[in-house]
Every structure is written in C-alpha cells, then in structure tokens.
Amino acid sequence: MAALKFAGMDDTDSEDELPPGWEERSTKDGWVYYANHDEMKTQWEHPKTGKKKRCAGDLPYGWEQETDEKGQIVYVDHINKRTTYFDPRQAFTVEDVVLKPKRYDGNTAALEILQGRDLSDRVVVITGGNSGIGFETARSFALHGAHVILACRNLTRANKAVTLIQQEWHKAKVEAIMCDLASLQSVREFADAFKAKKLPLHILVCNAAVCTQPWSLTADGLESTFQTCHLGHFLLVRCLQDVLRRSAPARVVVVSSESHRFTDLLDSSGKVDLALLSPPKSEYWSMVAYNRAKLCNILFSSELHRRLSPHGVTCNAVHPGNMMYTSIHRSWWLMTLLFTLARPFTKSMTPSSFLHDASNADADGTRCCSAVQRQKEE
Secondary structure, three states: OHHHHHOOOOOOOOOOOOOOOEEEEEOOOOEEEEEEOOOOEEEOOOOOOOOOEEEOOOOOOOEEEEEOOOOOEEEEEOOOOEEEOOOHHHHHEEEOOOOOOOOOOOOOOHHHHOOOOOOOOOEEEEEOOOOHHHHHHHHHHHHOOOEEEEEEOOHHHHHHHHHHHHHHOOOOOEEEEEOOOOOHHHHHHHHHHHHHOOOOOOEEEEOOOOOOOOOOEOOOOOEHHHHHHHHHHHHHHHHHHHHHHHOOOEEEEEEOOHHHHHOOOEOOOOOEOHHHHOOOHHHOOHHHHHHHHHHHHHHHHHHHHHHHHHHOEEEEEEOOOOOEOOOOOOOOHHHHHHHHHHHHHOEOOOOOOOOOOHHHOEOOOOOOOOOOOOOEOO
8 A cells, every 4th residue: 555655546445446637448349448647648457456457248228339530439328319438338347367368279250369459540451351261351350440451353242341341330441442363464553552542551461362273374374373372462562562661560461371381392303493383284283283372472471571571561471270161162073072071070260140151252361360260262
C-alpha cells in the first residue's frame, strides 16, 4: 500500500476501482485497456492490480459498435436512442488468466489468430483471396479492421467474397481488384491500380496457386503452374517492393508447401537447370511442376528477406498444413478421389456456422492464419 500511496493510487475504496484521471475502455474485440488522461497514455494492465481483462460475450440486444468522425469507437443503444463511449460489456469483464503465449494447433481457427488485435491502420493485399485459405485470411484481417484488397483473376467470385465479408460486418474495408497471375501484363496492371490508390502496404500475402493442372502455356509462353504459383508472385513483389519499403514495418508472406521437399532444380551433373521450371509437354508432370514451383517459393522468400529485411520488410514462407480439405484437387480425378477418401480425417476449412461454397474455389493463405481454413485460387 505504501507504493500505491506514493503513486497517488490509494484514495479509492476498491482494488478494481480506478484512480483519479484514469478511464477504462475497450477495443473492437472486447479487450479492456486503460487511459491515463493526466499523462496522455494508455496501457493494457489495470493501474492498481496489474491484471488484464476482456469483455465477456456479445453486445446486448439492440446495441451496435460504430466509429465516430474522429475514429473513436462508440456504442449505439438503438432501443433507448443513446450513444456512449462506454462498452456495455465492461460490466461483465473477466480476468485474462492466460500467462503464456497461446499455442496454435489443428483446432485453431482464423479469427483466433488475431484475437485482441486492432488492425485498423493496416493495408493488406491477398492474392487468391476469394476462397479457401485466402478467403479466411482476408475475412479475419477485415473483421479486425484492416483494409483488405483481394487480388483475384475472377472478379465475379472476388466480389461475392467481398459481399460475404461485409455481410458479417457492414463497415469492413474490403475490395477486389483484377489480378491474373498467369498474365504478367495483368500483374503489372494490378500493381499500377494499387499504386494509384496512394495507399501504404503493410502485408502482402502471396497465396494464390494451382495444382495438378494439365500442361499449358500462358500468353507469356511459360508453363502455367510455374507462372501462377511462382513467377507471377515474383513480379508482383518486384512491382510493389517500393511501396512495401515506404510502409515499413511491413511483411511479405509466401504460401509454399511441404511438397517442395520432394523435388530439386538440378540436372544430372548437379547444376541448376532453369529449363526444368517451364518444361515442354513431353517432360511435364503436374505434381512435379507444383513441387518445383513451391521450392521456388522457398528460395524466393529466403532471398527476399535477406534483401529487404534491412529496410524493415520481412518475408516468411509458410506451409498451410496437410490435414485440410481443400479444392486444390479439382483439376485431376485421381487427386479428387484421394481427397474425398481423406475428407473424414481432415480439418474443415471453415467453422460450421460459416460455410463458403467450395465449388467457387479460387485461392490459398498466411502466417497469421496458417493454422486456418479454406483453399486455393487461380
């Protein structure tokens, strides 16, 4: 008590009562923080007890969370026609007793990864964000306040994804822009369209991919799996790296796969053979092409981090997980059969309360949401 008296905090009747000049507030996610109006600072810990708290449950019936013209969170009581800065859930706060960082596992959902985070000052670009892991990643970022841009080749499906997210939260900042990774011209046009918005870029998720595709060449004369899974993303990062550096701290997340371990890029003499990346039809096997593209993702991520991390831009490659039922198999009947047989033992891409038609598949995901749900575009 002597320490509290010295700090001027001993003149309250209850341990949980705030000292003069302090105010209890909450974030969009319901996590409680404390504002000291005398020193103009905020903190997560209660100024007397040192404990962290969060609001329990949803807003009461008739209440809605909004943002005023100054960007502050306000609570509207539509029944009694009144507005307040006080979160009504603060009357039922519970102590945050998690002492150690949360461990994520196969039961973790996308929204849990970002629990308690306010991303309202972040801009995120996700390729293939209209379905699969990409959609769940976009949804989680958007519902935590980030401005999310879906870079997709199919704008009809992308706009449907935008609508689904905005139906969950009408103030979600999410939009779609055309970006076909199988066309280098389309990638450049997307980069130009993004730069024209004069936005920063804090997170770029290179997620879109294809697998088990029949052999074909893109308009650029390259094998389609290699260009969609790797080269298109390589060009996209190159076009946007100046924006990333200006937005530092920023990050690039490249969705790769454990399948990168089952191939290499070496010829019979042990030297790197770049011709393996875009082979002729006679030497093409879809799974090998996918594995090589994912190996390129790993090498690219490592080198990108080496070059850009001194400028405040980090890069991570992630494996989205083996035990998830996705639509990546849709181009090959054998893979479809294998996925169907394995489905009872795999993790669902979404919570049962939020289903997204897998037949509209178009994407793949991120570190923040790598333990997550849904699958692949392009």
